[in-house]
Amino acid sequence: MAESHPDLLWSSPEPRGSYDVVIVGGGGHGLFTAYYLAANHGITNVAVLERGWLGGGNAVRNTTVIRSNYLWDESAAIYEHSLKLWEGLAAELDYDILFDQRGVLNLAHNLGDAREGVRRVNANRLNGVDAEWLDADGVRAFCPVVNTDPGIRYPVLGATLQRRGGIARHDALVFAVARAAAGLGVHLIQGCEVTGIEVTDGAVRAVQTNRGRIAAGRVGLCAAGHSSVVAGLAGVELPIQSHPLQALVSELLEPVLGCVVMSNAVHVYVSQAHKGELVMGAGIDTYNSYAQRGSFHVIEHQMAAALELFPIFARAHVLRTWAGIVDVCPDASPIVGGTPVDDLFVNCGWGTGGFKATPGSGWVFAWTLAHGEPHELNRSFSLERFETGALIDEHGAAAVAH
Amino acid sequence: MRRLADGGRLDRSTTLAVTWDGREIEAHPGDTLASALLAAGITEVARSTVHGRPRGIVSAGAEEPCAYVQVDAPRSEPLVAATLVEAVDGLVAAPLAGFGRLAGDDLERHDRRHHHCDVLVVGGGTAGAAEARRAAAAGLRVVWAERDTGPLPDLGDDALCLSRTTAVGSYDDNLVMLVERVSSTRRRMWQVRAGEVVLATGAHERPLVFAGNDLPGVMLAGAARTYLERFALVPERAVVFTTNDAGTETAEALRAAGAAVTLVDARAGHAVVAAEGEGRLRSVLVAPIATPADAERVECELLAVSGGFEPVLDLHRHRRGGVRWDAPRACFVPHGTVRNQRIVGTAMGDGLPTVAALWLVPGGEERHAYVDLQRDVTVTDLRRAVGAGLESIEHVKRYTLVGTGVDQGRTAKTNAAAIAAGLLGREIAEIGTSTTRPPVEPVSFAVLAGRARGPRFEPVRTTPIHAWHVNHGAVFEDVGQWKRPWYYPQPGEDMDAAVLRECAAARTGVAMMDASTLGKIDIQGPDSAEFLNRLYTNSYDTLRVGRCRYGLLCRADGMVFDDGVVTRVAEDRFFATTTTGGAAAVLDWMEEWLQTEWPELRVHLTSVTEQWQTVAVVGPRSRDLLSSAFGAIDFSNEAFPFMTFRDTTFHKRFPARVSRVSFSGELAYEVSVPSDAGRLLWLGLWKAGEPLGVTAYGTETMHVLRAEKGFVIVGQDTDGTVTPIDLGMDWIVSKTKPFVGRRSLTRPDTARPDRKQLVGLLPDDPSVRLDEGAQLVLDPEQAPPVTMIGHVTSSYRSAALGRTFALALVRSGRERLGEPVYSPGADGITAARVVEPVFYDAEGLRRDG
């Protein structure tokens, strides 16, 4: 499959002693932030510091569900902004990222789910986000392999459908945005662990790394599951908890599932990737962890639930299971903005649903780093909201907000 | 290859009917599908996924990179290694091109078994056998698992010895998953919690990379030997290409069995530069490694290759066990330990031969030199990846897909790392190897789901009165795990008609509902009132014995989380009800506060949800019904006022409690008896009500009745973002005592006057029912994004009002009373007017009947 990738991706420069902006974390959020700093704001003296390898965390461990049908206005705006970016990304980055708008179904299994689904569809439409409500017959017509037998334990009463939602190829996205950023002069520095953050007179001055001190005009933290640890280096506390989130993949199969199907009530979200494998996510493990692994019973329950909805999958095999570390916020919404330390900004808390947001997240975070204050789209996603109480609580909308 | 007249571990007295690609081939018990195919002279068994090249059988085991087939009978399975499929009568299989086919649900029985032991030994070889015997002899509880088919010796009552069993995953604290092939169609998954895990998983061989190395007929040397010794299969002419003594031994064994063998030993400076043939191997080019152009052609049908051996360390890797590069044996061996796990024998690297370090034979065409046969990754692909600037093996893996196939790149990874290291000018030890993940071998979804299918998937909770509901035509609603009667349509009625009838009965006559699913908590101890004071928004020290009080619970963030009625049974004893869905969460929440924050409080909590069954009796004639059922009680308003209770007996022997509470605004009672009498109670009340025309009602009617009175349903009119103040329930929020969540109500955002507030809505057209979930706007003509001011939480047709109505959360709602709002929907705009959320009997006159 190497043929589908270009001949040159990026080079690996030695770090300079100083950058205008240093981004900590070379995942999707960090890479897009760097790319848009260069592409939209002309700030190219930028380094992305990655402890391991680019995109080695959640960027390539997620199930690539892309949608924007969030309930609250603030969420719908930022995720819809992201989805619009996705729609132009292959052309903008000149890379086949296999973005495929095959539609995302969110199933409703009880009257509460259905009420919530209708509420979300109505809100989405008024926010300019495409959304439809399907009854059980509509679900069957759109996705015939979903078991719509009314006699199953959690029968399908209906679903929300976002036709513009879909999937993409995650590692291609990492390659694409990293290449684009590097092409604009951004330094991608791998194997570079931030071990300290220098704060003087209430402002950030530099980061200490295993490859030496790097001075920075502004620092943006995009460390996902490690956000608490990295922010802690600057004495900044975050209302974040890190948990394992497991996923699994089957062997390559002839086409069987043509859209993305999600069910919060029974913790299933699944799609069939372009190559042909079923990609499925499980529920979050309850305990805090940085181990990138979860417990077997979560997978076991996941399989039983999946077969309730998709009996056709019974004979498929699980080839691999794995886990990412998700940074979960109390209101299941991200934190994108300033910190009590001047010139230190944070982009975290995307929890279980960050992949879809990466272009939008990078776009607003780049704006924020360039201007030193939040863009209109991320103004509400501030740390201050935990003090004022102005939370953006997407729990009610989706217990597992993938 | 041909089958020798005798030899091998086969039962030749029996011939099995095996169908391959529509053609009958011969097999014997002891054969695998792979050996049967080789015996039948079939070398091409699959097409490669990307390049569409013919592929054959490379191994005799789980490391197989090529021979993935579709099995259609006796149990349909996509993409399984032919080397792992036991030949059975009626086996039907076919070649694949990398994509499996799903053939419907799998209703075969796949069982699950939990097991505990002191020692789990994985691997039935010499080292594993020694470990298992030693542990059993020491009186320990042993589990011994071997993936091969031969039975394991009996080690006594406390030993579980499982053949045909693969350990597929190792998890924290030594929980190991074993999959036992109980029969050709059934699997049993053992979940073994072991004090110690001993890995005796051996090693597997690795091929070499050269042009044309994917041709059918190119096989691992050890596999060639297995096919000879176990399956009595021998080639006419073979070339053995090796870097080590094991390959030399294979050459000798093949020769002894009558094959013409050419040995190409890399240690002597020679190599196979290329394999040739159309569709299958016909010849190889042999040359000195230093001068690959000086090649000599050797005809052969089999090329047996040994590049070295790799300890099988998947289970160790699942637990983040480390590895290090061992240069003499050219493989990764264990490094460091995993708690309570040991590795023994060849899995440690013990006894593995030293090898000449060779991966890629120079001189051949790199685009035909396959590193990963499963994913069709060639040396050219690796070169492109490195050329693109990639330095991490993980990036190379994602760029090329090397090691991501069904086989998890078992035979490909070390070669890939070594070749990439060469291209990068670095050491293989620096490059490392990507980790393996569970499961070790693919496990089907059905096997993982086990018996948790269909009726056993998740509990269906019902009350003892359930059969009555079913017999009376109830339509059920899922509330958590409970099935609750939603409404009881009579012949010819739709839901609207049934609900209007049930509502009318409750408002004008008498109606009954099964309320048994409400959560119930017994609260005892001298500090009970203080405890409830700290949790509920209102006070309980002021509640007199014998009386009931409605209460709200908030989380620490000030948002409403549950509600119910609290009854003071005695000075130091209370009884609290919760919502059906919130029952477990509320008890857990109370225990958490009690045990972790206020251990000094002398309070004990007990769930009595299922001790008591409860029937709600509602309507102006409910007093008549209950007077007839419980003659000993004076039901007059004076003797039995609202929000009080009476204890009595039912059927003379069951304790019963009658509470005068109302969730409908009507005169109403709730009667509770021990659950073993619940059905009798329902039948008894029904009988008492029949002369009064009693009607059964479900949750929908209950919802309509409460909404007419403006009573909220937590979870429907709230969504975790709503405070008691937002609901207009200031009257229940104490200003004088602290309670959990109170501080949150004075945060800047929660104290804002323009929050969303609960209001009533009356659609302009009284026949139009707003959708629950409809969004509300002030300007229906605005272009998106439209400013939304709230949404409809509950919406019904009302028999009592003779029209539709709704409850909604609306920004600054209480300031908008009388104002119009609009709901733009798919079918047009619905106009409505904001009103007080109490639609019926605002004066509360009906409560006393």
Added chain:
Amino acid sequence: MLLIPCPYCGERDEVEFRYGGAAHVSYPEDASAADDREWSRYVFYRPNPSGRFCERWVHQHGCRRWFNLVRDTTTHEIAGSYAIGQETSA
């Protein structure tokens, strides 16, 4: 799946327990006196270390007792458990 040492019942499978997050986070003595910042710390902020972590669990489907556990969040290795109200012992 973790094997969790309940201080009362001994080692049991994780499925019998419910997680309670960081240990030693007390409800403010006088919540009404806390300013918005202090109150937000209590409601929303919890330690989230990489490494040794004192956390709470409840033996939900067993003896229903809450207790504290010392566990490493990078290895999942459990050092020990101790009663609510006690200082870290492990």
Added chain:
Amino acid sequence: MTVEATLADRGHPRQLGLRVHPSSDAAGRVELLLGSRLPTEPNTVAGGVLWLGPDEWLIVDRELTETQLLGALAGEGAAVELSANRLALHVSGPGARDVLGSCCPLDLHPRVFGAGRCAQTLVAGVAVILERTGDGPGFRLLVRPSFAAHVRAWLIDAIEEPG
């Protein structure tokens, strides 16, 4: 061939919940009333009294009432009538351990869970009180009534497992 075990429904045994500090005077008064000591070793049974927690017991099939217990406690601790709160299922026979092993993660080996042992655990994902019965390989499960059908379905299914 199926597993050698039988499942029997035993209705609602008499059950009383008891909460009291084990070293308190009240505990002594309860023991006097019971005529036997409260088991203090976790997960054990003595005289029909099951240890459920460090200050919690379930008194099964004893001729006692909630009122009597409350009287003995005299305000220290708690007593709750729970006879209808759970019903009893018995699994017995040589294969009883295998049957439970299909859906219960607990170690039920006789050396670990022999006569006199009880535990609160999960069976088929449902909370139950499990008790080893008598000397033979048998178990009593106390299950909340609404979950009994589910647990029963799993146990019957396990009994029907072919060898």
